Amino acid sequence: MRAGNSKKAEIAIFFAISYGCSLIFGIIIYLGIYEEVYNISLFMMLTPAAGVALAKIRSSNNEKGIKQIHKIIIVAFCVSLFALLFRITGVIGEPLLKIFIIVGNDILSLIILLYAWMSCPRLDPSKNIKVGAKYILIYTVIMFIIVICMSFKGITFYTFFAPFASIVHFPLQCILTFGEEYGWRGYLQPLLQRRFGKRLGVIFVGVLWQIWHIPFYFPIDNWNWTVQFARFIYLPALSVAFGYVYMKTKNIWIISFMHFMTNIILTFLPDYKDTHYLPCIMILSCICFSLLFTKTYQAGVKDVYGRIS
Template identity: 40%
Template sequence: MENEINIKNIDTKKRSSMEVTIFLLITFGMSIFFGVLIYLNIYNNVSIIALFMMLVPATGVAFAKELKTKNKNPTHVLHYLLIGNFVLSLCMIILRILGIVSDDAINALIGLITPLISIMILFYSWYKCPNLDPFANVKKVVAPILIFLFISIIGLIVMSKGKNINYTDLITDIFLILPNLVSQSILFFGEEYGWREFLQPVLQKKFGKRIGVILLGIIWQSWHIPFYFPDINWNIKMLLLRFCYLIALSILMGYIYMRSHNVWMCALVHLINNTIFGYLSNNSSDIYLGFLALSFVLSLFIFSKEYDKNQNCFNNEVNPPC
């Protein structure tokens, strides 16, 4: 009996390692592939590529789970929705590179498919996947999410010196955050299902909660680097600042994930971040100081009890099924 248990544990570890390998190969493989296309000016519509790349981490998880094992959990359907959307989007970009379709056609498809798939995934997660329930433990993380929203708005105003901001649009976008989470969930869930739901527990179990989440922030930012190729005059200070900020943001999201076990709340934070800081439009010294200050504040969450060694933040497994 003991030998059987040991063999089972070894098989589980091998399967987990293989899943992580497949996930990283897909996520970074696609990042490097599109980075090369951008660098060689084969296809450099960064806005379309960025939207596509937001689908990749979740698709990496889906391929990793479905290729190695016969998934009998409800996530099986979810994974094939993710894979199908990924393949369709990739085919459209390939057709664009070949000159068969236009960017306008891709944008039209995005406008049509994204809300449809987003609502399907959100509803299916709620209806069939208890561990992906969008409403699970929401009350536990309302306060830190609102704090993040507040300090992000203050940071935006300070860094922009209150100029070049259309406050009517900003207020409108803030009120549209929750509706946008519904209509664009495939994009933000697409990243967070990969980084927070899948990779964070793996890294934290292997390296500890604090080191694991810091490594996740480094990996997350490294994945973004090929998208900077259009800027031939790289700003090293800004690149380092991005590492600091995404590590700090990973600490906050890690806290929210461990506290709520709800990856949708991480997707919400991601959406808030993109919504607020999408209004920044310059590289002044105020931005450097502002993001350093914001990074410092967010990093303080690493001292919360959720990051304590003895605090159990996992649901029995590295990647609990639905």
């Protein structure tokens, strides 16, 4: 009974941090108190992992390196939060905030990546890297086909440098997409899959992931039914694809890299008003959803994750 209550408390803390920050900063944006959505979004990417870290920091789990990883995440969360609050209240200006964000993310990204590699076996970035590289390559090819179909006239030679740019920049910014993926895929996905089954569980993760983003749509012109419809299909579909690779590799860093690369590649997409936008998003979503019929999504949860915890 006590263990069950502890787990419920963990889950409550995770959702309170993730959605609480999303709601609070969404209100700040909506009221026009501070409208630099990009800066807020960088902080928000840390909140899912911070929710896990704060929920588990007092846990009796002595697995090597995990507590230290959680401490690094909490430090990153607090540094970004206070820098943002200082900016909103006028204590610091926009240039100093950008320095905090850039330098802080660079340093903490290198620290968490190197520490995970050297001292945390469960979060070792090199785990199943050959298998992960195969899925990264397949995913990259599919994404580029979609991008080319969506914006053929706008494709330039530089478009194809996105994967290389991702490789170069990821070590210095990895804490951001790791912050999302450690929460959504690393923590919430196994939890919901044990409760609802692997297929429904991973789709629920995608829906929750999309809802978490909603407060940041208000100040920009893509707050419209087309984009919302597309995203409520696309993010659950992407959750299926990321969830599939995570179950195959057990390596959250591979998913973090795929997420990072996706963010870069998607900058080449046309405006949502383009006639190719919705059809191509639907095609990409169908490709991702097709993974639900693979053996990986048919196997038992224990077979996929190796243990029930």
